[in-house]
Amino acid sequence: LAKTTQPISMDSYEGQEVNITCSHNNIATNDYITWYQQFPSQGPRFIIQGYKTKVTNEVASLFIPADRKSSTLSLPRVSLSDTAVYYCLVGDGEGYSTLTFGKGTMLLVSP
Amino acid sequence: NAGVTQTPKFRILKIGQSMTLQCTQDMNHNYMYWYRQDPGMGLKLIYYSVGAGITDKGEVPNGYNVSRSTTEDFPLRLELAAPSQTSVYFCASSYQGRGNTIYFGEGSWLTVV
Numbered sequence: 001l002a003k004t005t006q007p008i009s010m011d012s013y014e015g016q017e018v019n020i021t022c023s024h025n026n027i028a029t030n031d032y033i034t035w036y037q038q039f040p041s042q043g044p045r046f047i048i049q050g051y052k053t054k055v056t057n058e059v060a061s062l063f064i065p066a067d068r069k070s071s072t073l074s075l076p077r078v079s080l081s082d083t084a085v086y087y088c089l090v091g092d093g094e095g096y097s098t099l100t101f102g103k104g105t106m107l108l109v110s111p
Numbered sequence: 112n113a114g115v116t117q118t119p120k121f122r123i124l125k126i127g128q129s130m131t132l133q134c135t136q137d138m139n140h141n142y143m144y145w146y147r148q149d150p151g152m153g154l155k156l157i158y159y160s161v162g163a164g165i166t167d168k169g170e171v172p173n174g175y176n177v178s179r180s181t182t183e184d185f186p187l188r189l190e191l192a193a194p195s196q197t198s199v200y201f202c203a204s205s206y207q208g209r210g211n212t213i214y215f216g217e218g219s220w221l222t223v224v
Binding site for chain 1: 115146151152153154155201203212213214215216217218
């Protein structure tokens with residue numbers, strides 16, 4: 001089970017790009033990297049998922065280097081509504097049954 | 112498409128009481144999970160199920176029980192409630208397969224007094 005390490009908190013201002021890095025040194029060959037977002041009083045919500053290189057969707061981009069030992073979630077031009085906790089998870093379809101979310105990264109976006 | 116639905120949303124229990132948190136999903140997912148989240152903390156897995164009739168313990172199963180009689184439903188039973196079980200409970204589901212996405216319910220806030 002790949003363990004992940006990410007910053008406890010980050011601060012940003014509206015309109016800036018935010019990059020949150022997650023370390024997962026013992027990632028396995030079959031593991032995917034998935035990021036979730038959680039607003040207060042809500043369940044986590046899927047943001048983006050990738051296996052290698054770069055993935056982009058309408059919300060974020062995910063950068064994964066060749067060794068896959070880390071990944072970076074990039075949020076372009078954040079707004080106040082992006083204030084949330086962001087979790088990095090690593091696992092495959094079978095491993096998800098035993099994943100834990102950890103404390104995640106609390107992103108605070110200020111005006 | 113309702114996704115994952117949890118009931119009740121809020122509940123106050125007295126110490127020693129029992130209750131069941133209901134969870135149902137309409138996405139035909141075979142995997143279902145129960146997590147708890149204490150204030151300022153991450154989610155901890157209580158129990159999970161990989162299909163009807165199959166359940167297994169997660170990280171913090173003590174004080175809880177589950178059953179999975181159908182694909183859709185995965186109730187969580189709290190027996191003899193204790194203050195340490197005051198938390199937010201999230202039910203979730205996913206479809207088996209590499210890189211599957213977990214879908215969460217809106218949460219159930221439980222206070223034991």
